[in-house]
Amino acid sequence: MITLPSGIKKVEASDNATIANLNVNADLLDTKITKLDGIATGAGTANSATDTVIGTRTIDDTITAAAGADTPTRLWSKLANVIKGVMGTANWYTLPSMTIAAIITALGLKAPSASPTFTGTVTLPSTTNIGNVSSTELGYLDGVTSAVQTQLGAKAPLASPALTGTPTVPTAVVGTNTTQAASTAFANAAVADKITNKVTVSTTAPSSPAVGDIWIDMSV
Known part of the structure; x- marks a missing residue:
């Protein structure tokens, strides 16, 4: 007798078809038929694989996504791995802190890195440099209340200043003989x-007058 891949024994011409052999084949056929129970007519055709036939599967989102054919369970697991990576969460079924729509809205409120146009009151760090102007040089502008040239124009020059009002200078001690201004x-x-x-x-x-x-x- 020849044993087929299914386990059923095929009787050849030289074999005796005994009751024992027939019972073995009958048991094998019953097992196979039982497994087919619940499969709809036309199984194997389009849309014939129902949830009952497929059964419950567990997704493993640790299976790294890769190209190529695979079983449905592994394909779903690979897809879950991609979803987890896109969301940046610990697993594929945990929602991210922001939806994609919320992220798009938030990005729309940000200024571009190239030629941004700011609005409102823009506050820069104290260490900000603008081009060749250092943060120290920018600090010199602290307290400027109008055009710098206007404020400079109100200052007296170092050479031959024409002072107005009541200018004051430090009072030198008696006997000072320098180029210091005298009050x-x-x-x-x-x-x-x-x-x-x-x-x-x-x-x-005087008994001893001096020059x-x-x-x-x-x-x-």
Whole structure:
């Protein structure tokens, strides 16, 4: 006898068709028929594979997606792996924090990197550089309230300034003899110092006058 791939035994001309052999074939055929129970007529044709026939399958989203033919379960698993990667979630069935529609809306509110047109009040970090202008140079503009040239025009030049109003300078100590600007307070103090220390008003001449001393004789 020849055993077919299905397990059924095929009787050849030289074999005896015994009851035992017939029973073996009958049991095999019953097993095969039982497996076919529930399959609709025309199984194997288009749309004939129902959920009942396919049965329940478990998706494994750790199976890396790859091209090529595969079983339905593995194909679904590969698709789940792609979905998980696109969403950036821990698994394929967890929704992302933002939907694609929300992401598109949020991107529409962002400025392009090339030639952006900002609106409202734009705040830049204190370390911002603009072209060749460093953040330190930009810091010099802190406190500027009008055009820089207008504010510079209101300043006195270093060479031959024509000051107006009541300009003030530091008051030097008496005896200062430099190119430092002299205030009226310095002039008054210097004159007072000369009068107090260099002029003698008395009926008696100074016993040891110094060069530059003045004596006013009160006896005349």
